[in-house]
Amino acid sequence: MTTSLSGRLSAELSNLRSSGLLIKPRVLDGANRARTRVDGREVVNLASNNYLGFADHPRLKEKAAAYLREWGVGAGAVRTIAGTLRIHEELEQQLAAFKHTGSALVLHSGFTTNQGVLGTLLKEGDLVISDALNHASIIDGLRLTKATKKVYKHADADDLERLLQENETDGLKLVVTDGVFSMDGDLAPLDKLIAVARKYGAVTYVDDAHGSGVMGKDGRGTVHHFGFENADDVIQVGTLSKAWGGVGGYAAGHADLRELLINRARPYLFSTAQPPAVVGGLVAAIEEVQRDPSLMRRLWDNTHYFKAELSRLGFDTMGSVTPITPVLFGEPEAAFEASRLLFEEGVFAVGLGFPTVPRGSARIRNIVTAEHTRADLDQALEAYDKVGRKLKIVG
Numbered sequence: 001m002t003t004s005l006s007g008r009l010s011a012e013l014s015n016l017r018s019s020g021l022l023i024k025p026r027v028l029d030g031a032n033r034a035r036t037r038v039d040g041r042e043v044v045n046l047a048s049n050n051y052l053g054f055a056d057h058p059r060l061k062e063k064a065a066a067y068l069r070e071w072g073v074g075a076g077a078v079r080t081i082a083g084t085l086r087i088h089e090e091l092e093q094q095l096a097a098f099k100h101t102g103s104a105l106v107l108h109s110g111f112t113t114n115q116g117v118l119g120t121l122l123k124e125g126d127l128v129i130s131d132a133l134n135h136a137s138i139i140d141g142l143r144l145t146k147a148t149k150k151v152y153k154h155a156d157a158d159d160l161e162r163l164l165q166e167n168e169t170d171g172l173k174l175v176v177t178d179g180v181f182s183m184d185g186d187l188a189p190l191d192k193l194i195a196v197a198r199k200y201g202a203v204t205y206v207d208d209a210h211g212s213g214v215m216g217k218d219g220r221g222t223v224h225h226f227g228f229e230n231a232d233d234v235i236q237v238g239t240l241s242k243a244w245g246g247v248g249g250y251a252a253g254h255a256d257l258r259e260l261l262i263n264r265a266r267p268y269l270f271s272t273a274q275p276p277a278v279v280g281g282l283v284a285a286i287e288e289v290q291r292d293p294s295l296m297r298r299l300w301d302n303t304h305y306f307k308a309e310l311s312r313l314g315f316d317t318m319g320s321v322t323p324i325t326p327v328l329f330g331e332p333e334a335a336f337e338a339s340r341l342l343f344e345e346g347v348f349a350v351g352l353g354f355p356t357v358p359r360g361s362a363r364i365r366n367i368v369t370a371e372h373t374r375a376d377l378d379q380a381l382e383a384y385d386k387v388g389r390k391l392k393i394v395g
């Protein structure tokens with residue numbers, strides 16, 4: 001008998017429900033700020049990727065509004081037909097200059113950037129070696145290629161070297177890693193990884209979604225943080241949707257990379273260009289981070305303060321070294337219960353369990369931003385102390 005749509009939907013949903021994986025997103029009743037209303041409650045927001053407070057920043061909103069008025073609501077076509085506005089090219093030149101790369105292309109999101117770039121670059125006979133904890137959009141991007149795929153142990157340059165030795169090819173070799181890992185808040189050891197990649201003639205591909213606007217001078221990213229500027233054997237991709245406050249993705253690197261992607265990257269070729277208001281916000285974001293150094297300073301002051309205070313209270317922040325600050329609870333039930341109790345205390349922070357993170361390492365992931373005040377963080381810490389004691393996570 002043919003499966004009915006309602007049969008398929010209810011079977012899938014009840015599977016999710018019974019395994020405790022059904023997601024019910026909370027709803028924000030205002031702009032995504034460090035302090036906002038969520039599901040009708042005033043909260044300190046530790047759940048966003050709004051590292052620099054750009055999602056609702058006055059200067060970004062001003063430029064977004066100006067571009068909206070001058071250039072319209074929509075781009076009107078895909079980039080390759082009639083959708084490339086002067087402002088798209090200006091944003092790309094600004095990004096290439098900011099990243100110190102030979103070229104940069106803007107795509108619709110970080111997700112589609114990985115699909116577009118990996119799907120374009122890699123061919124049969126090539127070798128791609130990917131970190132075990134890479135983001136879902138990298139995994140999906142690699143599904144689009146016929147290259148030989150291998151996975152190295154998380155952040156392990158020795159394991160990467162072993163795989164490069166065992167899989168010699170005349171094709172292109174690509175080492176793929178996140179710059180900052182989104183669940184643990186640790187850094188890819190790019191100094192070691194790029195050195196190994198170079199030894200075997202491989203190109204390194206860094207998805208810096210959580211590192212862009214966070215790491216390096218003025219937020220130039222993790223590649224910049226490790227001192228690999230202007231290197232033709234490093235490709236930097238990332239999102240314009242996290243620290244940069246809007247939505248979009250970019251690919252930056254070799255001078256010829258942009259032109260090949262324009263001609264071949266399918267998400268770029270077959271999806272309408274970004275709307276002018278988004279472009280305006282992003283142009284202003286990259287100006288603002290360089291104009292106002294206090295943004296990066298506050299982001300990192302807050303990060304260091306929050307991590308140190310959580311440790312002092314007895315919580316395990318899992319060795320994270322970036323504003324992504326996980327707090328370990330172990331079992332998913334404990335993490336989800338803690339998230340619920342924190343919300344009652346006016347703190348919005350999301351619990352994560354298997355399969356998003358490995359079994360036994362369920363956690364709450366906090367993201368500290370430049371916009372949080374000391375009072376915001378102190379309120380969150382007080383709530384953590386109370387909830388941690390109640391659940392006997394700290395003594």
Ligand SMILES: *Cc1c(COP(=O)(O)O)cnc(C)c1O
Pocket residue numbers: 108109110111112135137178182207208209210238239240241242247248249
């Ligand atoms: C968030 C994220 C993406 C997706 O970026 P979007 O612009 O939200 O599509 C891609 N890669 C990594 C590593 C991410 O953390």
